[in-house]
Amino acid sequence: MTEDLRSAATRVAQHAYAPHSGYHVGAALRSVSGHTYVGCNVENASFSVGSCAERAAISTAVAAEGHAFRMAAIAVVALNARGEPLPVTPCGACRQALVEFGDDAEVGFNGPGGLWQTVCAGELLPYRFILPDT
Numbered sequence: 001m002t003e004d005l006r007s008a009a010t011r012v013a014q015h016a017y018a019p020h021s022g023y024h025v026g027a028a029l030r031s032v033s034g035h036t037y038v039g040c041n042v043e044n045a046s047f048s049v050g051s052c053a054e055r056a057a058i059s060t061a062v063a064a065e066g067h068a069f070r071m072a073a074i075a076v077v078a079l080n081a082r083g084e085p086l087p088v089t090p091c092g093a094c095r096q097a098l099v100e101f102g103d104d105a106e107v108g109f110n111g112p113g114g115l116w117q118t119v120c121a122g123e124l125l126p127y128r129f130i131l132p133d134t
Protein backbone atom coordinates (compact mmCIF):
# COMPACT_ATOMS: atom_id res chain seq x y z
CA MET A 1 0.00 0.00 0.00
CA THR A 2 1.55 3.27 -1.05
CA GLU A 3 1.44 6.20 1.35
CA ASP A 4 -0.19 8.44 -1.28
CA LEU A 5 -3.41 6.37 -1.21
CA ARG A 6 -3.66 6.78 2.54
CA SER A 7 -3.08 10.54 2.21
CA ALA A 8 -5.72 10.80 -0.52
CA ALA A 9 -8.21 8.89 1.66
CA THR A 10 -7.49 11.24 4.57
CA ARG A 11 -7.99 14.29 2.36
CA VAL A 12 -11.30 13.10 0.91
CA ALA A 13 -12.59 12.07 4.37
CA GLN A 14 -12.55 15.79 5.15
CA HIS A 15 -15.17 16.24 2.42
CA ALA A 16 -17.50 13.58 3.85
CA TYR A 17 -21.06 14.67 4.54
CA ALA A 18 -21.67 12.99 7.89
CA PRO A 19 -23.81 15.29 10.08
CA HIS A 20 -25.78 12.37 11.50
CA SER A 21 -22.99 10.06 12.66
CA GLY A 22 -20.06 12.48 12.93
CA TYR A 23 -18.02 9.65 11.34
CA HIS A 24 -16.24 10.96 8.25
CA VAL A 25 -14.98 8.24 5.91
CA GLY A 26 -12.70 8.61 2.90
CA ALA A 27 -11.58 5.93 0.46
CA ALA A 28 -8.89 6.16 -2.21
CA LEU A 29 -8.30 3.30 -4.62
CA ARG A 30 -5.72 2.56 -7.27
CA SER A 31 -6.88 0.75 -10.37
CA VAL A 32 -4.73 -1.92 -12.02
CA SER A 33 -4.31 0.56 -14.88
CA GLY A 34 -2.67 2.95 -12.41
CA HIS A 35 -5.30 5.62 -11.82
CA THR A 36 -6.53 6.88 -8.44
CA TYR A 37 -10.20 7.40 -7.55
CA VAL A 38 -11.64 8.70 -4.30
CA GLY A 39 -14.98 8.68 -2.51
CA CYS A 40 -16.49 9.73 0.81
CA ASN A 41 -19.61 8.86 2.76
CA VAL A 42 -22.70 10.96 2.11
CA GLU A 43 -25.38 10.72 4.79
CA ASN A 44 -29.04 11.67 4.72
CA ALA A 45 -31.74 12.58 7.24
CA SER A 46 -33.45 9.42 5.99
CA PHE A 47 -30.58 7.20 7.21
CA SER A 48 -30.88 4.34 4.73
CA VAL A 49 -30.40 6.78 1.83
CA GLY A 50 -26.80 7.40 2.94
CA SER A 51 -23.87 5.87 1.08
CA CYS A 52 -20.41 4.57 1.98
CA ALA A 53 -17.04 5.95 0.93
CA GLU A 54 -15.70 2.70 -0.59
CA ARG A 55 -18.64 2.21 -2.94
CA ALA A 56 -18.51 5.87 -3.93
CA ALA A 57 -14.86 5.42 -4.99
CA ILE A 58 -15.73 2.23 -6.88
CA SER A 59 -18.59 3.98 -8.71
CA THR A 60 -16.25 6.75 -9.83
CA ALA A 61 -13.69 4.19 -11.03
CA VAL A 62 -16.29 2.27 -13.04
CA ALA A 63 -17.64 5.50 -14.53
CA ALA A 64 -14.10 6.35 -15.67
CA GLU A 65 -12.80 2.95 -16.79
CA GLY A 66 -15.96 0.97 -17.51
CA HIS A 67 -15.95 -2.83 -17.65
CA ALA A 68 -12.17 -2.95 -17.74
CA PHE A 69 -11.87 -1.57 -14.20
CA ARG A 70 -9.98 -3.80 -11.78
CA MET A 71 -8.84 -2.67 -8.34
CA ALA A 72 -5.24 -3.09 -7.16
CA ALA A 73 -5.46 -1.37 -3.75
CA ILE A 74 -7.75 0.76 -1.59
CA ALA A 75 -7.11 2.81 1.55
CA VAL A 76 -9.98 3.63 3.92
CA VAL A 77 -9.70 6.34 6.58
CA ALA A 78 -12.24 7.51 9.17
CA LEU A 79 -12.05 10.82 11.03
CA ASN A 80 -14.12 12.33 13.80
CA ALA A 81 -15.52 15.87 13.61
CA ARG A 82 -12.19 17.21 14.92
CA GLY A 83 -10.28 15.49 12.10
CA GLU A 84 -8.76 12.86 14.38
CA PRO A 85 -8.39 9.29 13.04
CA LEU A 86 -10.81 6.59 14.21
CA PRO A 87 -10.73 2.83 13.56
CA VAL A 88 -12.61 1.67 10.45
CA THR A 89 -13.09 -1.64 8.73
CA PRO A 90 -15.15 -1.83 5.53
CA CYS A 91 -18.79 -2.76 6.19
CA GLY A 92 -20.21 -6.02 4.88
CA ALA A 93 -21.86 -4.49 1.82
CA CYS A 94 -18.62 -2.72 0.89
CA ARG A 95 -16.67 -5.99 1.27
CA GLN A 96 -18.95 -7.60 -1.30
CA ALA A 97 -18.35 -4.60 -3.59
CA LEU A 98 -14.56 -4.77 -3.07
CA VAL A 99 -14.22 -8.45 -4.02
CA GLU A 100 -16.26 -7.90 -7.18
CA PHE A 101 -13.41 -5.77 -8.55
CA GLY A 102 -10.32 -7.25 -6.93
CA ASP A 103 -10.25 -10.43 -4.90
CA ASP A 104 -6.49 -9.88 -4.46
CA ALA A 105 -6.70 -6.13 -3.94
CA GLU A 106 -4.79 -4.77 -0.96
CA VAL A 107 -7.14 -3.10 1.55
CA GLY A 108 -5.59 -0.72 4.09
CA PHE A 109 -7.33 0.70 7.17
CA ASN A 110 -6.85 1.56 10.83
CA GLY A 111 -7.94 -1.67 12.51
CA PRO A 112 -9.88 -2.03 15.77
CA GLY A 113 -6.71 -1.31 17.77
CA GLY A 114 -6.16 1.87 15.75
CA LEU A 115 -3.05 0.49 13.98
CA TRP A 116 -2.74 0.71 10.20
CA GLN A 117 -2.98 -2.71 8.61
CA THR A 118 -3.41 -4.15 5.14
CA VAL A 119 -5.25 -7.32 4.17
CA CYS A 120 -6.32 -8.91 0.93
CA ALA A 121 -9.95 -8.08 -0.07
CA GLY A 122 -10.81 -11.79 -0.37
CA GLU A 123 -9.73 -12.36 3.25
CA LEU A 124 -12.32 -9.83 4.42
CA LEU A 125 -15.21 -11.83 3.01
CA PRO A 126 -15.07 -15.61 3.13
CA TYR A 127 -18.26 -17.18 1.74
CA ARG A 128 -19.02 -14.06 -0.31
CA PHE A 129 -22.06 -14.26 -2.55
CA ILE A 130 -21.30 -15.63 -6.02
CA LEU A 131 -24.10 -15.67 -8.60
CA PRO A 132 -24.30 -19.25 -9.92
CA ASP A 133 -24.76 -20.01 -13.60
CA THR A 134 -28.47 -20.37 -14.26
Ligand code: THU
Nearest residue numbers: 021023025041052053090091094
Ligand atom coordinates in the same frame (compact mmCIF):
# COMPACT_ATOMS: atom_id res chain seq x y z
N1 THU B 1 -19.32 4.04 6.41
C1 THU B 1 -18.54 4.05 5.28
O1 THU B 1 -18.49 5.05 4.55
N2 THU B 1 -17.84 2.93 4.99
C2 THU B 1 -17.85 1.78 5.75
O2 THU B 1 -17.27 0.78 5.36
C3 THU B 1 -18.50 1.79 7.05
C4 THU B 1 -19.46 2.89 7.28
C5 THU B 1 -20.11 5.24 6.74
C6 THU B 1 -21.60 5.07 6.54
C7 THU B 1 -22.15 6.10 7.51
O3 THU B 1 -22.21 7.35 6.85
C8 THU B 1 -21.10 6.18 8.60
O4 THU B 1 -19.93 5.57 8.08
C9 THU B 1 -21.51 5.49 9.89
O5 THU B 1 -21.94 4.19 9.65
